[in-house]
Amino acid sequence: MRLEDVRDVKLDWRGSLLPPATPDPDDPPVRWHRWFTWIETTVAWILLLVPTLLSALSGDETAGARNTTLLLAAGAAVWLGLTTVALSVKLRDHPVAAAALFAGVVTFGAILQSRETYFVIFMIYGFFAAMRMKPMPVAVLGVGITSLLINTMTLGGPIHALSVSPGIWGTVVVVQTTAIGGGGALFAAVGRQNQERKRALERLAAAEAENRGLQRQLLTQAREAGVLDERQRLSQEIHDTLAQGFTGIITQLEAAAQARDDAAEWERHLAAATQLARENLTAARRSVAALHPEPLEAATLPEALSEVVRLWSERTGVPAEFSTTGTAVPLHPELEATLLRITQEALSNVAKHARASRAGITLSYMGGEVTLDARDDGVGFGPADPPSPPSAEGGHGIPGMRRRAERLAGTLHVESEPGGGTALSARLPAIPAATLDPTEGAS
The missing domain is CATH 3.30.565.10 (Histidine kinase-like ATPase, C-terminal domain)
Known part of the structure; x- marks a missing residue:
């Protein structure tokens, strides 16, 4: 993408920080969106599975504490299943479903991280879940909450960490929220811009196809009008030239038949009929030549x-x-x-x-x-x-x-x-x- 394209990006304040998993309902499915949804869902399960396995194989907790952690991880898995796998792609992109997904992820993630540091890996998915929420201020707030929890839960929680070192953790949360939120906003804007370009190209292609159809219709109508006009012209020309010429020929021949006893008059009428026939033949040839x-x-x-x-x-x-x-x-x-x-x-x-x-x-x-x-x-x-x-x-x-x-x-x-x-x-x-x-x- 060119630099000027980035400068011209207009962020939709009502949208999320990620482009929707599906394009506009009136648009055909886009392969890129299907791949993005599949990758995001896979990443969520990997980020939960990895710390769960590390926690299960770790000997740092007692058997009871480990079982409790695994039970909480199973609850997080059920929540992921309900909000990512069970829901359709269209429902998953709904603001209420996106907010529910985020709330469950950060709740389970914060509890699990407070029990086992490994689950800071799962908390990373909180950023993805936050960037799906709408409108944008809610998405940025979700990124900030995730940043605060992911950085402080292993230190006794947000309240304790901010009371001990408010400057450090406040700065970390602000910088992290700005970086992730700004990057997500730009990514979303570029995604929406690409969708708009695709729709514009599709509309242009449809307009060109319609234009070709209109051109064919115009030419068909012009041909029909031309045929009618040519018929009218030929009809008028036949009436004005050929029909009148044949009438004159018949008149001269009839006059010649009545003047049989007068050789000079008979020849005069016959010559006139011959001349009229020649003129009619010339007119007929001219009319035929004008047809094509x-x-x-x-x-x-x-x-x-x-x-x-x-x-x-x-x-x-x-x-x-x-x-x-x-x-x-x-x-x-x-x-x-x-x-x-x-x-x-x-x-x-x-x-x-x-x-x-x-x-x-x-x-x-x-x-x-x-x-x-x-x-x-x-x-x-x-x-x-x-x-x-x-x-x-x-x-x-x-x-x-x-x-x-x-x-x-x-x-x-x-x-x-x-x-x-x-x-x-x-x-x-x-x-x-x-x-x-x-x-x-x-x-």
């Missing part, structure tokens, strides 16, 4: 956008530049398709409305966000001028681009003024390609 972003099939998003900009510049004769900033990463297919469509529509608007002499597209990767900026030096438009309307070729202008961005929790901003060109910026969350479910990829 072909440039993304064999290229990354920056490569695809660069190619779109290059071909547009060659076709329109307007110089255009494409640039990328940040580290390019694979994005979710829905995102990449949306950015490609926005780029195509933005360039289409420049060609139709801007009368620009230069244009530029910039794709920026900025950690959790990806931005597409389109700019031109064209005629621009003012606040009172409407944005570009839906085009006859199936585009949706600025409103359509904005809807595409908003479906993926993004935004689209446009800045323009008459004679000052136009700047368009689309910002979308940079959802990685890994967000795609395996089941989605197979569909």
Whole structure:
């Protein structure tokens, strides 16, 4: 642990000097706490067993006195069994149970130590029992009581020892209490801090998992909305182009059938029907080509956008530049398709409305966000001028681009003024390609 971590430790005045044997009931069990409880219980029994064996093997007492000592040691063992083994870990950490454990340990320990010096070993466990009590002032008081008894019981008891040498034993008790209590407090604070960090990490992991789920839900909703929008667009386009074209073809063919006796009129109607059929075929091909972003099939998003900009510049004769900033990463297919469509529509608007002499597209990767900026030096438009309307070729202008961005929790901003060109910026969350479910990829 770093020094600054120790300085930042905040001691909970209501807590014990030891971290609880179990974490918060809402948290999963922590292996470290189980090991700590097991070790503490084992130490308690060892600290009682060692002096009991030494006392039993010692020849300093009479048989009756030794039996009395062993009987008291058995009573201490029963008390340990009731307060450590019989109780569950949760009940053992209860303030009343902790206080009962401490009271029994120091009572049996003080009596046994007054009869046999060996039991000063068992009194050491009094410090552990004291540090389990709550609130903290009670735990510190318990440490002080244990220190006083462990240092004076072999000298005739606390009253006699303090009356003979109050300065010495008072200083010993204060220093020992401060050292053990302060060390226990720091240990408890560090333990609680570690638990809080663990809970924070678990909450962070849960939030990340929830965020991934929300991203998948967002993309699913965006895909469904995109499918519905595409159906509406195709329905409108079929009505506006193909259906009307077929109606015109039928009309011309019917007129040609009625003009069989007039060769010139018949040929004119037949030529018109043929021309309408060709135009409908072109419109149908254009609609099919717009269904899928072909440039993304064999290229990354920056490569695809660069190619779109290059071909547009060659076709329109307007110089255009494409640039990328940040580290390019694979994005979710829905995102990449949306950015490609926005780029195509933005360039289409420049060609139709801007009368620009230069244009530029910039794709920026900025950690959790990806931005597409389109700019031109064209005629621009003012606040009172409407944005570009839906085009006859199936585009949706600025409103359509904005809807595409908003479906993926993004935004689209446009800045323009008459004679000052136009700047368009689309910002979308940079959802990685890994967000795609395996089941989605197979569909």
